[in-house]
Amino acid sequence: MKTAEDNLRVIITVIMTFTLIAFATGVFAADQPEQVIKVTAKKFEYSPSVITIKKGVPVILEFTSLDRVHGFTVPDLDGIRATIEPGKTTRIRIVAPKTGSYDFHCDLFCGEGHEDMTGKIIVVE
């Protein structure tokens, strides 16, 4: 005959199992904070210059400039762009719909090495 203690054990086991399945299947994903990737910009480079993200998963790029105003644009990724000003944090949210490699560059003329200020977003499954 089951005691009250046994019943409680069963209930706890069911709840724990449900919770594990829920995390594994992403039921609670909406409640999780989106991934933030910090990117610094300075003459004439981004760090990191290669950013890997997952297809369809929202990511926040959080930019800071270490010297002057820079731009950031990804023409083939819905033309997303940002102006990165020193002393400010600039955030943009990206949800990449397709896998692939997407070039980005500074689109605010920043000096002699401006043309070299480039990088890549790599979108994986």
Add this chain to the structure above:
Amino acid sequence: MKIDRRDFLKLIGVGSAVLVLGPGSLAGAASKDAGKDDFLFVQLSDTHWGFSGPAVNPDATGTLKKAIAAVNSMKTQPDFIVFTGDLTHTTDDPKERRKRMAEARSIIGELQVKNIKFMPGEHDAGLDNGEAFQEFFGITHYTFDHKGVHFIVIDNVSDPTSSITDPQLQWLSAELKKLDKDSRIVVFTHRPLFDLYPQWDWWTRDGARALDLLMPYKNVTVFYGHIHQENHHMTGHIPHHAAKGLMFPLPAPGSVPKRVPIPWDAAESYKGLGYRSVEAKAETAEYMITEYPVKKG
């Protein structure tokens, strides 16, 4: 629509070519300005005075001088000469920027033709909103008329976002309203007004708005620089002709992963560098473009 260059090229000698293009030749429409004089102008671009990089151009201080000597030796001297931007290579130092501009102006002063039109490139104007450029070369957007053709100089570099910006677009709109729809119009600018290759920043952010304003006019041709190579492109009925540079050539749009200068080829010195003359034909509203290489010696 892209122009098939082979349809228009006629070789006329080693290293030179004539490209016959214009609203008249493409649309079959003769301008109402038929009967005005033919004339010749020369376009030089992207001289990048102050650049240093022997692997790219070991004759960085001699190339512009060679081009100027060649223009001076042309049998038919042009009515005017236009420099479509990036006269100087950029520097963070305002003093050095002005020194480069003074030197460039002095060398350009050796041209026999004194009617010279200037506009900035982002290397000249992008770091100080064109302040130093204006001290040496004057205003950055303006119009002038020459033998029946209305010329419009558009500045798409002094704003660091590579935009023409609202005030200048309003000015352009007002200037165009003064003209008949079949006026012959030539636009000079530095960056392409259309989206040539935004992945390499080869566009003007609000260039489409300028093209929208120009589109109702039947006889419009654009000459520009910035991409350091010859390129011919149509947006609707408007042809756009990019000129070679006079410091280093750049690769064709999107042809390589990175937009880096093409290294100097010792076997073919000055390859990819050059300038052009443009003969404006009054009767047919055509522009006969002749490309000239920079030569040794």
